[in-house]
Amino acid sequence: MAVIFAVANQKGGVAKTTTVQSLGVALAESGSRVLLVDLDPQACLTYSLGFDPDALESSLHDVLIRRTKVDDVIRPVAGIEGLFVLPATIDLAGAEVHLLSRTGREHVLARALEGVAGDYDVLLIDCPPSLGVLTINGLTAADSVLIPLQCEALSHRGVGQLLETIEDVRTFANEDLSVFGVIATMYDGRTRHARMVREEVSSRYGLRLLEPPVPKSVRFAEAPELGRSILQHAPGSPGAAAYRALAAQLLAEPAAG
Amino acid sequence: MAVIFAVANQKGGVAKTTTVQSLGVALAESGSRVLLVDLDPQACLTYSLGFDPDALESSLHDVLIRRTKVDDVIRPVAGIEGLFVLPATIDLAGAEVHLLSRTGREHVLARALEGVAGDYDVLLIDCPPSLGVLTINGLTAADSVLIPLQCEALSHRGVGQLLETIEDVRTFANEDLSVFGVIATMYDGRTRHARMVREEVSSRYGLRLLEPPVPKSVRFAEAPELGRSILQHAPGSPGAAAYRALAAQLLAEPAAG
Numbered sequence: 001m002a003v004i005f006a007v008a009n010q011k012g013g014v015a016k017t018t019t020v021q022s023l024g025v026a027l028a029e030s031g032s033r034v035l036l037v038d039l040d041p042q043a044c045l046t047y048s049l050g051f052d053p054d055a056l057e058s059s060l061h062d063v064l065i066r067r068t069k070v071d072d073v074i075r076p077v078a079g080i081e082g083l084f085v086l087p088a089t090i091d092l093a094g095a096e097v098h099l100l101s102r103t104g105r106e107h108v109l110a111r112a113l114e115g116v117a118g119d120y121d122v123l124l125i126d127c128p129p130s131l132g133v134l135t136i137n138g139l140t141a142a143d144s145v146l147i148p149l150q151c152e153a154l155s156h157r158g159v160g161q162l163l164e165t166i167e168d169v170r171t172f173a174n175e176d177l178s179v180f181g182v183i184a185t186m187y188d189g190r191t192r193h194a195r196m197v198r199e200e201v202s203s204r205y206g207l208r209l210l211e212p213p214v215p216k217s218v219r220f221a222e223a224p225e226l227g228r229s230i231l232q233h234a235p236g237s238p239g240a241a242a243y244r245a246l247a248a249q250l251l252a253e254p255a256a257g
Numbered sequence: 258m259a260v261i262f263a264v265a266n267q268k269g270g271v272a273k274t275t276t277v278q279s280l281g282v283a284l285a286e287s288g289s290r291v292l293l294v295d296l297d298p299q300a301c302l303t304y305s306l307g308f309d310p311d312a313l314e315s316s317l318h319d320v321l322i323r324r325t326k327v328d329d330v331i332r333p334v335a336g337i338e339g340l341f342v343l344p345a346t347i348d349l350a351g352a353e354v355h356l357l358s359r360t361g362r363e364h365v366l367a368r369a370l371e372g373v374a375g376d377y378d379v380l381l382i383d384c385p386p387s388l389g390v391l392t393i394n395g396l397t398a399a400d401s402v403l404i405p406l407q408c409e410a411l412s413h414r415g416v417g418q419l420l421e422t423i424e425d426v427r428t429f430a431n432e433d434l435s436v437f438g439v440i441a442t443m444y445d446g447r448t449r450h451a452r453m454v455r456e457e458v459s460s461r462y463g464l465r466l467l468e469p470p471v472p473k474s475v476r477f478a479e480a481p482e483l484g485r486s487i488l489q490h491a492p493g494s495p496g497a498a499a500y501r502a503l504a505a506q507l508l509a510e511p512a513a514g
């Protein structure tokens with residue numbers, strides 16, 4: 001039975017997509033069977049995995065508005081044994097509007113994944129930069145939440161709001177939802193600012209800060225255009241090593257934080 | 258009569274907010290009367306200008322759902338003569354849902370600003386990381402669009418989609434909307450990757466690339482927590498100089514691209 005992680009943070013550009021892809025590849029390389037779920041209409045994860053979102057005939061959108069079976073939409077990721085994706089396209093923006101008027105709208109993704117979760121060891125859900133109905137679906141479908149945190153002021157100011165949203169989901173839709181931990185992304189340890197934000201997040205919100213932080217490196221920015229992750233693009237780099245170390249912790253303990 | 262710029266890019270974390278704040282401060286410092294409009298429920302611009310969004314009694318949300326006059330919500334920014342803000346709060350997330358079901362929903366912001374635009378020389382609208390109804394309102398209210406572009410793969414892949422949205426707004430809501438230009442943000446000129454993306458965007462989309470690029474610098478990340486812009490936090494830095502040079506171009510020619 002799969003362990004399901006939602007990777008969420010409503011702030012833009014804090015490496016949610018990069019984290020989902022990198023952890024997914026690391027887990028698959030170490031033998032897990034992994035399904036990545038792209039919940040973002042901008043389909044950056046889908047693109048980063050080597051697909052052209054504009055050319056896909058079916059996507060998560062079709063699953064969510066009940067036209068297509070999830071099995072018919074999931075695709076293997078080329079070159080990585082054991083890694084699969086439930087891809088997104090821009091149509092997902094329409095799903096967000098459609099879902100708003102539906103009863104039980106928070107559970108649509110959870111129900112869609114019920115039938116396939118058993119085929120995998122781990123599911124990782126990439127959420128868009130908002131706390132709207134798509135992210136709520138991701139949180140409702142998950143066992144626990146991973147919070148990528150770019151250690152800068154505008155990023156950590158959103159953590160409180162995210163935790164309130166998680167609390168709402170726990171109350172109304174998914175009582176077993178827990179926070180697995182915070183991942184410090186694009187970390188520049190030389191700046192006092194980054195170190196301060198990192199300490200503050202764990203002390204102020206009582207969240208577990210996973211180790212190690214993922215170092216800032218231009219190698220990350222180059223990878224998506226090649227349709228590859230950092231682990232394939234620069235396997236020996238500190239960034240790749242950091243994500244491998246983090247991935248190893250995800251299965252080392254139960255998802256309950 | 259004010260010139261109105263929408264600062265838009267649906268990709269997260271590409272320095273939309275930083276660009277609105279920095280250009281706004283630069284213009285005010287050189288004598289313009291400037292109104293910054295925070296169109297993002299996450300209220301990062303409002304926070305970066307020194308306000309506590311959770312403590313504000315009224316915001317753009319109240320204006321958009323017709324409860325409050327815009328004049329009663331606009332506030333001066335402390336310490337910067339000639340700079341004002343129409344602030345956001347998390348309630349704006351509710352406005353997005355509310356607006357979806359309203360006729361003429363794209364024009365709500367434009368109508369709200371009609372009465373006050375004449376009091377300012379420039380308006381800068383900070384859009385959220387999405388192409389939803391709030392951003393559509395920003396594009397409909399504007400004379401022209403500034404596109405902050407972080408020169409990385411996942412950022413420039415969204416430009417085509419943004420241009421299509423601008424074209425839709427031109428067709429259905431605002432026929433005079435033009436693209437003023439692209440601003441290269443957080444630019445690391447040492448990487449071949451960044452230089453490539455920058456060239457590609459102008460050649461592939463025929464967009465004007467404004468000069469200079471804004472250099473990547475940790476001084477930017479420190480500023481928001483102090484409620485200040487780069488121009489106050491590090492006035493002599495290359496980042497501050499770049500935004501001053503860009504600001505000077507905004508009024509040097511008509512907004513029509």
Ligand SMILES: Nc1ncnc2c1ncn2[C@@H]1O[C@H](COP(=O)(O)OP(=O)(O)OP(=O)(O)O)[C@@H](O)[C@H]1O
Nearest residue numbers: 012013014015016017018129216217220221269409
């Ligand atoms: N450790 C790192 N060092 C340098 N750049 C990084 C790192 N991690 C991610 N990036 C780059 O930062 C940018 C933002 O990352 P990403 O798209 O994963 O963030 P996101 O939170 O998913 O954004 P959005 O909110 O738009 O979904 C991308 O160009 C990515 O390649």
Ligand SMILES: Nc1ncnc2c1ncn2[C@@H]1O[C@H](COP(=O)(O)OP(=O)(O)OP(=O)(O)O)[C@@H](O)[C@H]1O
Nearest residue numbers: 012152269270271272273274275386473474477478
């Ligand atoms: N030139 C720069 N160098 C280094 N850091 C920068 C630079 N410009 C902005 N930043 C930092 O990058 C982060 C993202 O910037 P910002 O919040 O302005 O982006 P945004 O596009 O408005 O994000 P969102 O999509 O969430 O609204 C912030 O922490 C900001 O301080």
Ligand SMILES: [Mg+2]
Nearest residue numbers: 016017040044
């Ligand atoms: Mg993403």
Ligand SMILES: [Mg+2]
Nearest residue numbers: 273274297301
């Ligand atoms: Mg912003």
